[in-house]
Amino acid sequence: MKYKEAKEELIQAWGNLGYSWGLNKTMAQIHALLMISTKPLSTEDIMEELNISRGNANMNIRALLDWQIVFRISVPGERKEYFKSEKDIWALARQVAQERRKRELEPILKVLRSVNEVQTDGTDETKEFKKMVKELKNFAEKSDNLLDAFGKSEENWFWSTVLRMFK
Amino acid sequence: MKYKEAKEELIQAWGNLGYSWGLNKTMAQIHALLMISTKPLSTEDIMEELNISRGNANMNIRALLDWQIVFRISVPGERKEYFKSEKDIWALARQVAQERRKRELEPILKVLRSVNEVQTDGTDETKEFKKMVKELKNFAEKSDNLLDAFGKSEENWFWSTVLRMFK
DNA sequence: ATAAACTTTCAGTAACTATTGAAAGTTTAG
DNA sequence: CTAAACTTTCAATAGTTACTGAAAGTTTAT
Numbered sequence: 001m002k003y004k005e006a007k008e009e010l011i012q013a014w015g016n017l018g019y020s021w022g023l024n025k026t027m028a029q030i031h032a033l034l035m036i037s038t039k040p041l042s043t044e045d046i047m048e049e050l051n052i053s054r055g056n057a058n059m060n061i062r063a064l065l066d067w068q069i070v071f072r073i074s075v076p077g078e079r080k081e082y083f084k085s086e087k088d089i090w091a092l093a094r095q096v097a098q099e100r101r102k103r104e105l106e107p108i109l110k111v112l113r114s115v116n117e118v119q120t121d122g123t124d125e126t127k128e129f130k131k132m133v134k135e136l137k138n139f140a141e142k143s144d145n146l147l148d149a150f151g152k153s154e155e156n157w158f159w160s161t162v163l164r165m166f167k
Numbered sequence: 168m169k170y171k172e173a174k175e176e177l178i179q180a181w182g183n184l185g186y187s188w189g190l191n192k193t194m195a196q197i198h199a200l201l202m203i204s205t206k207p208l209s210t211e212d213i214m215e216e217l218n219i220s221r222g223n224a225n226m227n228i229r230a231l232l233d234w235q236i237v238f239r240i241s242v243p244g245e246r247k248e249y250f251k252s253e254k255d256i257w258a259l260a261r262q263v264a265q266e267r268r269k270r271e272l273e274p275i276l277k278v279l280r281s282v283n284e285v286q287t288d289g290t291d292e293t294k295e296f297k298k299m300v301k302e303l304k305n306f307a308e309k310s311d312n313l314l315d316a317f318g319k320s321e322e323n324w325f326w327s328t329v330l331r332m333f334k
Numbered sequence: 335a336t337a338a339a340c341t342t343t344c345a346g347t348a349a350c351t352a353t354t355g356a357a358a359g360t361t362t363a364g
Numbered sequence: 365c366t367a368a369a370c371t372t373t374c375a376a377t378a379g380t381t382a383c384t385g386a387a388a389g390t391t392t393a394t
Contacts, residue, residue, distance in 0.1 A: 001282065001286070002286070003288070006284075006296070007282075009278055009281070010296075012278075017271060024351085024352075037295070038292055053353060053355060054355070054372095055353070055354060055355065056352075059352090079361085079362070081370085087299070089306040093306070100187070107183065112180070114168070115168065115176055118168050119168070119170070124205050125205055129203050132254070135256050136181075136256060138256075139256040139257070191381085192382085193383085210341080219383075220385060222383070222384060222385065222386095223383050223384070225341070225342060225343085226343090226382090229342090246391085246392070246393095247340070335394100336394090337394095339391085339392080340390080341388105341389080341390070343386105343388075343389085344387090345384105346385100347383085348382085348384090349380105349381085349383090350381075351378105352377100353377085353378075354377080355375105355376100357375105358371105359370105359372070362369080363367095364366090364367095
């Protein structure tokens with residue numbers, strides 16, 4: 001297999017995976033491109049490699065910066081901005097975990113805590129409801145803790161802690 | 168807070184979380200509804216509770232059946248089909264993990280294994296590419312193993328195994 | 335067989351999300 | 365200050381995904 005094909009296939013595949021990680025396709029593709037690049041790339045480079053418009057490139061680069069998985073680089077003596085990505089996969093996974101925890105898990109935890117306050121009127125329906133909410137809350141809290149630990153962890157420390165936390 | 172409000176809020180919230188788990192919104196809402204219901208519900212019940220069309224209800228129920236997180240129930244002497252959901256959150260999480268592993272992780276692993284075969288022509292570009300692919304592959308394989316173990320595990324066994332596996 | 339009760343399909347449409355590209359804005363060099 | 369080099373915004377549009385509801389299909393009881 002030739003390098004160029006391989007590169008394209010990887011970018012494609014990473015795009016799809018990134019999508020299922022909660023990034024969008026282009027975001028993930030830009031990330032993949034930066035990840036396998038030996039040097040930082042400019043907006044123009046990215047536009048050209050992925051055949052996307054300036055606006056699209058700019059928007060998604062900003063989103064990646066926002067997620068803190070891509071960083072701005074200034075090359076001395078050059079006006080243009082360059083970007084490079086986090087290349088440590090572990091760090092990347094941690095960052096994504098943190099973001100998703102904030103964006104997805106925290107909101108539902110808030111709801112679970114609040115609906116937990118529902119008045120029990122003694123009917124089966126509210127009893128069952130309370131029971132399910134309790135279990136969901138328990139599960140969501142465990143997941144939250146896990147993701148939090150993961151987000152803050154060193155690779156080795158993390159795995160050695162998982163056990164202790166969930167007992 | 169009244170039961171009805173609480174119920175609606177929970178269904179809403181679960182819909183959103185389900186979405187970020189890779190289900191779609193309606194799918195997750197139907198699931199939430201079944202999860203807090205004391206008895207199995209028919210397609211009509213679901214249509215009415217969620218204000219959705221017959222086609223939509225049918226389609227998403229089938230998807231849930233396909234994911235094996237909702238089951239068909241026949242009530243003796245009744246023609247209508249009823250549905251109930253997996254109420255054990257752990258079982259649910261396992262099931263979702265399995266599905267996503269199949270649908271998302273396996274495809275990229277296949278790509279990573281295949282692009283790994285790229286010819287190294289000695290340039291920095293291909294060297295970096297190979298290096299990144301190797302790391303991605305390693306990470307993806309670890310995740311795959313983890314999800315697989317998770318999917319097959321009992322809750323307690325799982326956590327006690329995590330450590331051993333990732334060493 | 336046939337009619338009622340129910341389930342599934344699918345073409346059309348609505349709702350949502352991503353993308354473009356040109357215009358506006360910003361920064362820097364001279 | 366002005367012009368060039370660059371970045372950001374945003375209204376228009378393309379593309380995608382979800383939903384509807386009526387029609388077709390299936391099953392069961394008689």
